[in-house]
Amino acid sequence: MSQIKLIQSGEKLSFGQQLKLAVSLSWPAMMAQLSSIMMQYIDASMVGRLGADDSAAVGLVSTSLWLFWGICSAVTMGFSVQVAHRVGAADYSSARKILRQGITACLIFSVVIAAIGVAISGFLPGWLGGTPTVCPKASVYFLVFVAALPLLTMNYLAGGMLRCVGNMKVPGALNVMMCVLDVIFNFFLIFPSHHLNLWGVGLTLPGAGLGVLGAALGTVLAEVITAGAMMYYLCVREKDICLKGHPGSFRPEHQVISRAVKVSAPMTLEHAVICGAQIAITAIVAPLGIMAIAANAFAVTAESLCYMPGYGIADAATTLVGQSHGAGRQDLAKRFGYITTGLGMVTMGIMGVLMWFFAPAVMSLMSPVQEICSLGVESLRIEAWAEPMFAASIVAYGAMIGVGDTMIPAAMNFGSIWLVRLPLAAILAPKMGLAGVWTAMCIELTFRGLIFLYRLIRGKWLKHT
Numbered sequence: 001m002s003q004i005k006l007i008q009s010g011e012k013l014s015f016g017q018q019l020k021l022a023v024s025l026s027w028p029a030m031m032a033q034l035s036s037i038m039m040q041y042i043d044a045s046m047v048g049r050l051g052a053d054d055s056a057a058v059g060l061v062s063t064s065l066w067l068f069w070g071i072c073s074a075v076t077m078g079f080s081v082q083v084a085h086r087v088g089a090a091d092y093s094s095a096r097k098i099l100r101q102g103i104t105a106c107l108i109f110s111v112v113i114a115a116i117g118v119a120i121s122g123f124l125p126g127w128l129g130g131t132p133t134v135c136p137k138a139s140v141y142f143l144v145f146v147a148a149l150p151l152l153t154m155n156y157l158a159g160g161m162l163r164c165v166g167n168m169k170v171p172g173a174l175n176v177m178m179c180v181l182d183v184i185f186n187f188f189l190i191f192p193s194h195h196l197n198l199w200g201v202g203l204t205l206p207g208a209g210l211g212v213l214g215a216a217l218g219t220v221l222a223e224v225i226t227a228g229a230m231m232y233y234l235c236v237r238e239k240d241i242c243l244k245g246h247p248g249s250f251r252p253e254h255q256v257i258s259r260a261v262k263v264s265a266p267m268t269l270e271h272a273v274i275c276g277a278q279i280a281i282t283a284i285v286a287p288l289g290i291m292a293i294a295a296n297a298f299a300v301t302a303e304s305l306c307y308m309p310g311y312g313i314a315d316a317a318t319t320l321v322g323q324s325h326g327a328g329r330q331d332l333a334k335r336f337g338y339i340t341t342g343l344g345m346v347t348m349g350i351m352g353v354l355m356w357f358f359a360p361a362v363m364s365l366m367s368p369v370q371e372i373c374s375l376g377v378e379s380l381r382i383e384a385w386a387e388p389m390f391a392a393s394i395v396a397y398g399a400m401i402g403v404g405d406t407m408i409p410a411a412m413n414f415g416s417i418w419l420v421r422l423p424l425a426a427i428l429a430p431k432m433g434l435a436g437v438w439t440a441m442c443i444e445l446t447f448r449g450l451i452f453l454y455r456l457i458r459g460k461w462l463k464h465t
Contacts, residue, residue, distance in 0.1 A: 013332065015339075022339050025168050025319055030312030030347075042183055045365050046190050047215050052369055054212050056290045057137035059297020060130050063282050065145050067275030068117050072110045072153040073160075074267035076102065078260030080160035081322055081404055087165050087240065088326025095241045097248060097256070099161060099234075103154070104250045105257060110153035117146030128279065129286035137212040144216035148224060155227035158234045163315050164322060165240050170233050174226050181222035189214030263404050270410030277417045284429050285437060292434045295375035298366040299438070302376065303383050305362070306351040310391040313344040314398025321402025330462055337399035337456060344395035345388045352387030355380055379438040386442040389449025396452040405461040412455070416448040 013021075047054050079102030086095040125138035145152075159171040192209030208214055235243045285296045317340035324333035355362070359380040363373040393413070400409050421444035428436025455461060 015335075018332075018335055018339055019343075021320060022313075022316060022336065022343055025163075025166065025316035026313040026340070026343060027168075030309040042179070042186060046186050047212060049368065050190070050211055052290050052294050052367075052372065053133050054137060055294040055297065055367060055372070057125075057130075057134045057212050058141055058215070059293050059300075060125055060128055060134060060138045060282065060286075061142040062297055062300070063275060063278040064124055064128070065142060066278065067272060068113060068146055068149060069152065069156075070271040070275060071268050072106070072113060072149060073156045074271050075109050075260075075264045076106050076153065076157040076160050077267060077401065078102075078262070078264030079106070079157070079256075080164045081263050081318070081401060082256065082259055083161055083241065084164035084319060084322030084402065085326035085404075088323035089328075092240050093246075095165075096243060096246050099241055100243065100248055100250045101252045101256045102157060102161070102260070105252050105260065106153050106157050107150055110150040114146050114149040117149065118143060121146065129283055131290070134290070141212050141216045144213065144220055148220045151224045151227050152220075154231050155223060158227065158230035161234055161241065162230070162238060164319050165238065166319060166323070167238060168316070168319075170238075171230065174229050174233075177229070178222045178226040181225060182219055185218030185221050186215055187218075189218045263401070263406055266406040266410035267401070270406075270413050273414050274417050277422050280422055281425055281437060284425050285434065288429065288433055291369070291371045292375060294367065294369070295372045295379065296434060296437070298363060298372065299376040299379040299383075302359070302362045302366060302380055303355070306348055306355050306384070306387050307390055307394065309351060310344045310348045310394040311398075313340055313347065313391075314395045316340060317344075317395050317398035318402045321399045325403045333399075333403060334459060334462055337396065337402075337461075340399060341392055341395040341453075341456060344391040348391035348394075349388040352384040355387075356384040359384075375434050378435050382435060382438040382442050383445075386445040386449075390445040392449035392456075393445070393452040396456040399456065400461045403462060408455070408461075409452070412451055413448065416444055416451065420444040420447055 047058050079098055082098045083095045083102075086092070086098065121139050121143040124142060125135040130138055159175075162168075162171050188206060189208045189210050191207045191214075193207045194205040195203070210217065234241075282293075282296075285292055317337065320336040320340065321333045324330070324336060359377045360373070362380070363376040366376065367373055397409050397413070400406070421440050424440030424443060425437045428440050430436075432439065
């Protein structure tokens with residue numbers, strides 16, 4: 001019996017069955033997240049070979065890109081959570097109706113956000129304190145990504161919808177494909193033509209030599225192709241909620257949109273203010289010099305190898321808790337919240353230990369510049385201590401999203417990063433350099449994990465309607 005049928009049936013599930021469901025959904029989701037991280041590693045590593053200025057250009061606007069991506073991703077969640085509830089209640093007709101309206105609403109929203117990004121792309125690097133040698137490259141890198149935002153949003157929407165009906169394998173496989181495409185496109189777009197001599201045979205590999213622009217174009221091309229494949233599978237092949245053969249209106253309706261806004265608005269606002277804080281952190285790091293900017297960007301990318309498995313488990317938590325809530329099984333939703341959060345803490349704790357030991361090797365893959373590597377290793381080893389509690393905040397939040405509880409968790413994230421991390425970073429950076437910024441981050445993530453565990457255990461999030 002499939003996992004959704006087990007939940008819908010109302011039969012009692014043993015702890016072993018619940019754990020098996022959590023792991024079976026978490027594993028493909030973790031692989032999908034890890035493939036996304038591998039793309040960032042690939043981009044960072046390839047751009048890192050071009051020099052410190054190019055690395056700093058990418059690092060300068062990376063948090064701003066996360067802001068734009070995250071806002072659009074949060075908007076799609078308002079529709080995905082509703083689909084999970086309808087699937088849990090075996091109401092597939094309503095799930096399709098929500099999907100159609102989600103496509104229209106998310107496209108309109110993402111076009112508006114993309115237009116804003118394009119309008120500020122020429123000014124943003126200067127606002128963030130970039131140098132004259134860095135700003136032009138950073139502007140172009142940012143422009144390419146935000147211009148493609150509507151298509152990337154369809155990737156987020158399709159992946160979220162598939163995960164919320166319990167299909168983790170297709171998004172995982174397509175994200176692996178995206179990673180492979182990214183390698184191929186980046187290789188030919190970033191670097192100039194290469195001449196190789198293989199066993200005495202001369203071979204010329206073509207290359208566009210576009211540098212930072214090539215990195216942006218390569219990644220966007222890979223993501224656009226994947227978005228097309230993801231939407232095709234969702235709308236044509238996914239049995240439970242496919243739109244083929246089920247005609248209906250794509251016009252948004254007040255009831256569906258208002259529910260989506262109720263879920264997405266706190267998440268969108270939260271992501272905006274958190275990314276705003278991350279941008280402020282970038283501004284705190286910028287006076288420390290180009291080496292610190294590059295090291296900070298590479299360390300953030302490297303550290304994502306630790307926390308992205310947590311986001312994969314959080315996706316599984318949202319699906320399992322959401323379907324249990326839709327099926328009217330609050331006791332099961334609570335247990336899935338506990339199980340997935342514990343699984344996330346163990347997984348990210350192990351990843352933190354591995355990162356502490358392998359930080360030098362990881363940073364050497366990102367950049368050949370010794371000063372950048374040394375700063376990055378020091379930062380990663382500070383952050384490794386916070387990974388288990390960071391996992392608690394990520395996965396518990398995912399469980400709360402499953403029942404549509406986003407307002408209070410969003411406020412918790414906002415308060416933690418603005419009231420703890422930013423003041424500490426501003427105090428410690430002048431005294432400790434980049435290590436001070438990462439020490440502030442470690443303290444804040446530990447605090448955030450504790451308050452999310454407290455809310456999870458109290459159980460009030462389950463009473464959200």
